[in-house]
Amino acid sequence: xxxxxxxxxxxxxxWRLRPLTLAKLAVFAACSVPxxxxxxxxxxxxxxxxxxxxxSVMDVLGKWGLRLLLVTLAVTPLRTIFAAPxxxxxxxxLGLFAFTYLALHFLVWLTLDRxxxxxxxxxxxxxxxxxxxxxxxxxxxxxxxxxxTAGWMRRxxxxxxxxxxxxxxxxxxxxxxxxxxxxxxxxEPLIYASLLALLLGWRVHRARASARARARSQG
Amino acid sequence: xxxxxxHPALRSSExxxxxxYVNRRAILxxxxxxxxxxxxxxxxxTLKYRRNAALSTNEPKNSYEDITTYxxxxxxxxxxxDPAKRSAKFRPVxxxxxxxxxxxxxxxxxxxxxxxxxxxxxxxxxxRCVEAWSMVIPWVGFPLADLIKRFKPTSRAKFVAFRTVQRxxxxxxxxxxxxxxxxxxxxxxxxxxxPLTLLTxxxxxRELPNQNGAPLRLVVPWKYGFKGIKSIVEIRFxxxxxxxxxxxxxxxxxxxxxxxxPEVDHPRWSQARERRIGGAFLTPPRPTLMFNxxxxxxxxxxxxxxxxxxx
Numbered sequence: 431x432x433x434x435x436x437x438x439x440x441x442x443x444x445w446r447l448r449p450l451t452l453a454k455l456a457v458f459a460a461c462s463v464p465x466x467x468x469x470x471x472x473x474x475x476x477x478x479x480x481x482x483x484x485x486s487v488m489d490v491l492g493k494w495g496l497r498l499l500l501v502t503l504a505v506t507p508l509r510t511i512f513a514a515p516x517x518x519x520x521x522x523x524l525g526l527f528a529f530t531y532l533a534l535h536f537l538v539w540l541t542l543d544r545x546x547x548x549x550x551x552x553x554x555x556x557x558x559x560x561x562x563x564x565x566x567x568x569x570x571x572x573x574x575x576x577x578x579t580a581g582w583m584r585r586x587x588x589x590x591x592x593x594x595x596x597x598x599x600x601x602x603x604x605x606x607x608x609x610x611x612x613x614x615x616x617x618e619p620l621i622y623a624s625l626l627a628l629l630l631g632w633r634v635h636r637a638r639a640s641a642r643a644r645a646r647s648q649g
Numbered sequence: 650x651x652x653x654x655x656h657p658a659l660r661s662s663e664x665x666x667x668x669x670y671v672n673r674r675a676i677l678x679x680x681x682x683x684x685x686x687x688x689x690x691x692x693x694x695t696l697k698y699r700r701n702a703a704l705s706t707n708e709p710k711n712s713y714e715d716i717t718t719y720x721x722x723x724x725x726x727x728x729x730x731d732p733a734k735r736s737a738k739f740r741p742v743x744x745x746x747x748x749x750x751x752x753x754x755x756x757x758x759x760x761x762x763x764x765x766x767x768x769x770x771x772x773x774x775x776x777r778c779v780e781a782w783s784m785v786i787p788w789v790g791f792p793l794a795d796l797i798k799r800f801k802p803t804s805r806a807k808f809v810a811f812r813t814v815q816r817x818x819x820x821x822x823x824x825x826x827x828x829x830x831x832x833x834x835x836x837x838x839x840x841x842x843x844p845l846t847l848l849t850x851x852x853x854x855r856e857l858p859n860q861n862g863a864p865l866r867l868v869v870p871w872k873y874g875f876k877g878i879k880s881i882v883e884i885r886f887x888x889x890x891x892x893x894x895x896x897x898x899x900x901x902x903x904x905x906x907x908x909x910x911p912e913v914d915h916p917r918w919s920q921a922r923e924r925r926i927g928g929a930f931l932t933p934p935r936p937t938l939m940f941n942x943x944x945x946x947x948x949x950x951x952x953x954x955x956x957x958x959x960x
Binding site for chain 1: 714718825919921926927931
């Protein structure tokens, strides 16, 4: 159902200033803000990136990637609870922004942090679970970003929805990645993990409820 | 306002003539007006010290700003900039330190009395954080060994335990149990007596700012930075190895020794390389040196000790 609705939404015509178009513009602007601010800071405008700029940049990109991943996962519950179908039209953009931030987070690690030292990176990936799970989360998201277009939705049909459930393990691994990276202060990772548990818990609850409803109508 | 302690180690002959310091204060005030965030730091009293070139590295020093704005001092918050932003309420004056445990002389002493007999020296040390970054810092202090000798530890004193002040009203980070407050650290007595181990009261020729551990902290340059306990209120001689905050928090990640060692990785990240703070974006990581480059001086302390197990 969801996939068909999404396809319908994605293929609706026109660039008139419908509510969805306006909402998309607003979301695009909002999601760009952290990145624009970061670039400005890197060039000396606004708050300094501090004595360890590479760490600051990775921190900002990683956190916004994770936050947007959670926002993306919040679309379906919010749309259902508030009966706001408009939200679905924003999901792809939110997901692609999350992916962009996380991919940049990885690229900064690769270049500015690891300095393209392949041997050291492979060692990190093999020996350090928090890096392994972070990289796995990003790899899981790549096919989702690639198949996010209307064309791929059409071609994959029902399989598209199944494929895009990879966002669940990816989000779990992203939370674990952040959790394991922190030294002692787990308050912020705990917030994200709790939100994720809530978002996934809602889905489990709804799946069970609809299974029960089906069983009842058949019985 | 920050405190204006007249430093007890000063003799009257060493006191700066009034005309000079009045002028200096005017300059500092002007500078302070231009850079408000540095007012507190610049107002800190300058110290009298000699340079110890023999025990200093020639590597380029980190800036005062790097050293005083990028800190791990969880008592003021877990962000690197928290200590500089959130330590203004902390009052390091007056200050007392308890000397306790296995020693002939024990008691609680005013900081001035504790410091009085010691001549200060500047030592430019590398600092390697367990988080794989490093700095080069001109500390001002004196050998911990010189202080320890005054209190005549007994033959039962095998370790030295240190404790940080606990003042949640002034240290907002202590209101959350991120670590089990107060922060505690410890050294083996031979490590404490090693000439490189510095009891530190200043940085860049000035008294320590709050975020760096005012008014008294430890610097052990061949160990990870967290061994350098800050704002010390107790020094206790013990027969048994004392608990240390980080090893109590995560025993499989942080040991008692915490010697810098590129061959013993932290379970969650490599210790083979480090990022020198203050370099531009485009600075490659540098290799971490055994005992942070102080192996020639300290390797003897650990003869026969399995450093993989005693990390």
